[in-house]
Amino acid sequence: xxxxxxxxxxxxxxxxxxxxxxxxxxxxxxxxxxxxxxxxxxxxxxxxxxxxxxxxxxxxxxxxxxxxxxxxxxxxxxxxxxxxxxxxxxxxxxxxxxxxxxxxxxxxxxxxxxxxxxxxxxxxxxxxxxxxxxxxxxxxxxxxxxxxxxxxxxxxxxxxxxxxxxxxxxxxxxxxxxxxxxxxxxxxxxxxxxxxxxxxxxxxxxxxxxxxxxxxxxxxxxxxxxxxxxxxxxxxxxxxxxxxxxx
Amino acid sequence: xxxxxxxxxxxxxxxxxxxxxxxxxxxxxxxxxxxxxxxxxxxxxxxxxxxxxxxxxxxxxxxxxxxxxxxxxxxxxxxxxxxxxxxxxxxxxxxxxxxxxxxxxxxxxxxxxxxxxxxxxxxxxxxxxxxxxxxxxxxxxxxxxxxxxxxxxxxxxxxxxxxxxxxxxxxxxxxxxxxxxxxxxxxxxxxxxxxxxxxxxxxxxxxxxxxxxxxxxxxxxxxxxxxxxxxxxxxxxxxxxxxxxxxxxxxxxxxxxxxxxxxxxxxxxxxxxxxxxxxxxxxxxxxxxxxxxxxxxxxxxxxxxxxxxxxxxxxxxxxxxxxxxxxxxxxxxxxxxxxxxxxxxxxxxxxxxxxxxxxxxxxxxxxxxxxxxxxxxxxxxxxxxxxxxxxxxxxxxxxxxxxxxxxxxxxxxxxxxxxxxxxxxxxxxxxxxxxxxxxxxxxxxxxxxxxxxxxxxx
Amino acid sequence: xxxxxxxxxxxxxxxxxxxxxxxxxxxxxxxxxxxxxxxxxxxxxxxxxxxxxxxxxxxxxxxxxxxxxxxxxxxxxxxxxxxxxxxxxxxxxxxxxxxxxxxxxxxxxxxxxxxxxxxxxxxxxxxxxxxxxxxxxxxxxxxxxxxxxxxxxxxxxxxxxxxxxxxxxxxxxxxxxxxxxxxxxxxxxxxxxxxxxxxxxxxxx
Numbered sequence: 001x002x003x004x005x006x007x008x009x010x011x012x013x014x015x016x017x018x019x020x021x022x023x024x025x026x027x028x029x030x031x032x033x034x035x036x037x038x039x040x041x042x043x044x045x046x047x048x049x050x051x052x053x054x055x056x057x058x059x060x061x062x063x064x065x066x067x068x069x070x071x072x073x074x075x076x077x078x079x080x081x082x083x084x085x086x087x088x089x090x091x092x093x094x095x096x097x098x099x100x101x102x103x104x105x106x107x108x109x110x111x112x113x114x115x116x117x118x119x120x121x122x123x124x125x126x127x128x129x130x131x132x133x134x135x136x137x138x139x140x141x142x143x144x145x146x147x148x149x150x151x152x153x154x155x156x157x158x159x160x161x162x163x164x165x166x167x168x169x170x171x172x173x174x175x176x177x178x179x180x181x182x183x184x185x186x187x188x189x190x191x192x193x194x195x196x197x198x199x200x201x202x203x204x205x206x207x208x209x210x211x212x213x214x215x216x217x218x219x220x221x222x223x224x225x226x227x228x229x230x231x232x233x234x235x236x237x238x239x240x241x242x243x244x245x246x247x
Numbered sequence: 248x249x250x251x252x253x254x255x256x257x258x259x260x261x262x263x264x265x266x267x268x269x270x271x272x273x274x275x276x277x278x279x280x281x282x283x284x285x286x287x288x289x290x291x292x293x294x295x296x297x298x299x300x301x302x303x304x305x306x307x308x309x310x311x312x313x314x315x316x317x318x319x320x321x322x323x324x325x326x327x328x329x330x331x332x333x334x335x336x337x338x339x340x341x342x343x344x345x346x347x348x349x350x351x352x353x354x355x356x357x358x359x360x361x362x363x364x365x366x367x368x369x370x371x372x373x374x375x376x377x378x379x380x381x382x383x384x385x386x387x388x389x390x391x392x393x394x395x396x397x398x399x400x401x402x403x404x405x406x407x408x409x410x411x412x413x414x415x416x417x418x419x420x421x422x423x424x425x426x427x428x429x430x431x432x433x434x435x436x437x438x439x440x441x442x443x444x445x446x447x448x449x450x451x452x453x454x455x456x457x458x459x460x461x462x463x464x465x466x467x468x469x470x471x472x473x474x475x476x477x478x479x480x481x482x483x484x485x486x487x488x489x490x491x492x493x494x495x496x497x498x499x500x501x502x503x504x505x506x507x508x509x510x511x512x513x514x515x516x517x518x519x520x521x522x523x524x525x526x527x528x529x530x531x532x533x534x535x536x537x538x539x540x541x542x543x544x545x546x547x548x549x550x551x552x553x554x555x556x557x558x559x560x561x562x563x564x565x566x567x568x569x570x571x572x573x574x575x576x577x578x579x580x581x582x583x584x585x586x587x588x589x590x591x592x593x594x595x596x597x598x599x600x601x602x603x604x605x606x607x608x609x610x611x612x613x614x615x616x617x618x619x620x621x622x623x624x625x626x627x628x629x630x631x632x633x634x635x636x637x638x639x640x641x642x643x644x645x646x647x648x649x650x651x652x653x654x655x656x657x658x659x660x661x662x663x664x665x666x667x668x669x670x671x672x673x674x675x676x677x678x679x680x681x682x683x684x685x686x687x688x689x690x691x692x693x694x695x696x697x698x699x700x701x702x703x704x705x
Numbered sequence: 706x707x708x709x710x711x712x713x714x715x716x717x718x719x720x721x722x723x724x725x726x727x728x729x730x731x732x733x734x735x736x737x738x739x740x741x742x743x744x745x746x747x748x749x750x751x752x753x754x755x756x757x758x759x760x761x762x763x764x765x766x767x768x769x770x771x772x773x774x775x776x777x778x779x780x781x782x783x784x785x786x787x788x789x790x791x792x793x794x795x796x797x798x799x800x801x802x803x804x805x806x807x808x809x810x811x812x813x814x815x816x817x818x819x820x821x822x823x824x825x826x827x828x829x830x831x832x833x834x835x836x837x838x839x840x841x842x843x844x845x846x847x848x849x850x851x852x853x854x855x856x857x858x859x860x861x862x863x864x865x866x867x868x869x870x871x872x873x874x875x876x877x878x879x880x881x882x883x884x885x886x887x888x889x890x891x892x893x894x895x896x897x898x899x900x901x902x903x904x905x906x907x908x909x910x
Binding site for chain 3: 426
């Protein structure tokens with residue numbers, strides 16, 4: 001199976017290890033992974049600010065880069081959601097519709113498409129707090145949201161349970177937004193920082209040594225908060241744990 | 248018209264640590280109580296769907312249902328008035344009161360009357376208006392609007408209430424005992440109930456089939472306002488109509504569970520006709536609701552039953568307080584309604600959100616709040632109401648991210664900047680990220696560079 | 706054009722379409738245990754009291770024993786005499802000094818612990834709010850399962866004023882601290898007692 005790999009700009013720039021882990025993991029699972037070199041961004045930041053005309057260029061470039069893939073995988077819930085549901089600053093050509101249909105967030109892909117049953121190379125003997133980003137939780141629905149009355153399910157937990165030694169510890173408000181919110185983190189900085197501080201303190205109080213998520217953007221914000229607070233807690237993307245990266 | 252600066256108001260709110268922490272805990276507790284109730288009824292999600300369908304049906308046939316409601320209400324002996332906007336509403340209320348030489352009006356909580364700014368209008372015309380709900384009374388005496396539609400003084404601590412009551416209604420200064428404070432408000436409000444010539448309520452629901460309307464309270468102050476004076480005026484937004492009495496089963500089961508996590512309010516009161524010897528006036532109010540009905544992306548907001556669950560769950564609201572939105576309606580529902588009242592003034596509000604979607608999940612009538620927030624951002628950008636800095640930032644980002652070469656240059660420039668600039672250059676007033684957070688480290692190489700080195704045949 | 710015409714025209718011009726159909730509302734029956742037990746549990750949760758008075762005799766004495774300090778006891782039901790007569794022509798303000806008001810509820814709702822009262826049961830509506838305490842007699846066979854059942858009662862269409870009372874007046878507006886007796890009654894006590902023979906039953910028959 002061949003897949004196109006989309007790496008969000010902030011992962012490309014600041015957290016390349018997450019991209020590397022994603023690529024290696026997919027290769028271990030038997031995929032041929034291609035990273036189109038001219039990719040940039042999915043357009044989410046401009047679109048979430050209401051500026052459809054400013055998002056159009058990035059969205060068109062995304063379609064151009066990925067139109068020949070039947071599977072497009074990204075280690076970012078918010079980017080996957082944007083492509084699937086909001087890539088509408090551009091004409092909805094056959095290529096655009098195809099790209100939208102074929103884009104997956106990593107956890108979704110591992111759980112629903114590959115149906116991975118084991119990660120024999122993975123071991124992570126630490127206390128880990130799982131952060132489900134609001135996009136993966138409420139929009140991509142990779143786990144039960146606490147507001148909804150329905151039976152429990154969690155794709156990330158299903159995957160993490162297959163990792164040797166891992167111990168999941170839950171904070172008191174597992175589903176509350178951490179406050180990143182894209183440009184919200186800049187334009188509503190006071191509330192954003194307070195939400196981030198509360199989130200990392202909650203995980204820390206629950207005993208987490210690591211916070212893991214399928215969205216590095218949330219973790220980037222939480223990490224910035226934790227470091228400023230001087231909290232002893234570390235941050236890791238789910239791709240890294242599943243890929244067997246050690247602490 | 249100055250834009251409301253939510254972020255600045257929020258910053259002040261957060262700085263009052265004890266107040267903000269309490270506010271957040273109290274409202275989160277209401278959210279948890281809601282969850283317990285919701286998970287306690289196997290048909291909860293089905294009730295939400297039914298409520299949503301009933302409202303969508305009714306709003307799609309609203310004119311017919313309004314006419315039916317009016318016809319039944321008049322047959323019952325009520326008088327029905329129609330107000331196009333806030334000032335007409337206020338004038339109608341004043342005319343009813345002055346025709347009967349009413350000098351004092353006791354009222355229960357009504358967001359509609361806040362929206363119409365009725366109290367100052369009446370007070371300028373020498374009518375004394377007494378808010379009888381404890382939270383509303385606190386806010387009235389403190390000359391501050393309510394901050395939450397269900398718990399109006401939730402942002403205040405007992406010391407604040409004690410100070411207000413000592414200053415205004417003769418409470419013992421320094422006595423912060425909550426039972427004492429509540430008893431003081433009860434004792435000083437009671438004479439108004441007994442002597443007022445007129446009482447006013449809002450309505451949670453208006454039933455077309457019977458011409459009745461329903462008012463839900465915990466204090467019983469609506470029942471006192473309506474059943475002691477001989478004149479009862481009810482202000483009702485036109486979107487409050489539901490078709491039949493049996494539909495109340497669905498809405499009443501959802502309302503208080505969503506708002507406060509209790510199965511029902513202490514008083515669920517149904518008014519169909521005036522009492523013997525009494526008068527009942529109903530004022531149906533439009534005030535831009537008919538306009539909103541025609542907005543394809545935003546008319547779902549008219550389903551709102553004013554439960555406040557969206558505010559309780561909203562992590563931004565809990566940390567910024569209702570007053571930071573500068574409008575009668577705050578929190579998630581406020582953010583999607585307020586721009587219809589004044590798009591420029593409220594153009595920042597749809598950005599006071601992380602689009603996390605929790606509001607949509609708790610809404611008993613399934614309003615797609617976070618989706619409407621997203622759509623409002625587009626409307627605001629199209630109408631050129633984005634602040635200059637944000638507009639420019641998006642324009643530049645849009646150009647860079649549309650061009651692979653510009654993008655790569657920007658990535659490496661950022662990396663270099665982070666690696667080489669001294670701390671004071673990275674962390675200053677120009678960089679909001681860095682005010683309370685560390686900036687990410689710049690790694691040795693970008694993912695792309697790694698890929699080219701390790702996988703790609705260059 | 707009147708305001709009415711203007712508003713209706715604006716609404717008509719803006720109606721969303723297509724209009725979804727009105728759904729059927731199920732009764733959401735539950736095979737529960739005793740409705741009285743469920744009612745009691747629900748009412749107590751809301752701050753009300755349920756007191757057993759088996760004999761039905763000398764209700765006046767029983768009420769006095771519940772409220773030994775009460776001076777003015779005003780009953781809207783002939784089953785209790787009280788200290789002051791009440792007629793439906795009384796002015797609400799005449800009730801300002803009532804310590805205990807007594808009514809017989811038309812019916813109760815097990816799901817919520819609510820009792821239903823209208824101007825028929827109250828004589829003067831304000832009785833349930835100006836009294837310091839309210840006592841309600843309720844026939845256990847008058848308890849329905851849930852609010853869907855309650856809202857099918859035909860008396861909603863004939864009563865001028867109807868209220869579902871669930872516990873005493875309450876507020877938690879200051880720091881979330883629960884207060885009973887916000888503006889209305891400080892306590893609600895329900896006495897489960899069958900209706901006297903010959904008195905009106907559940908559906909007003």
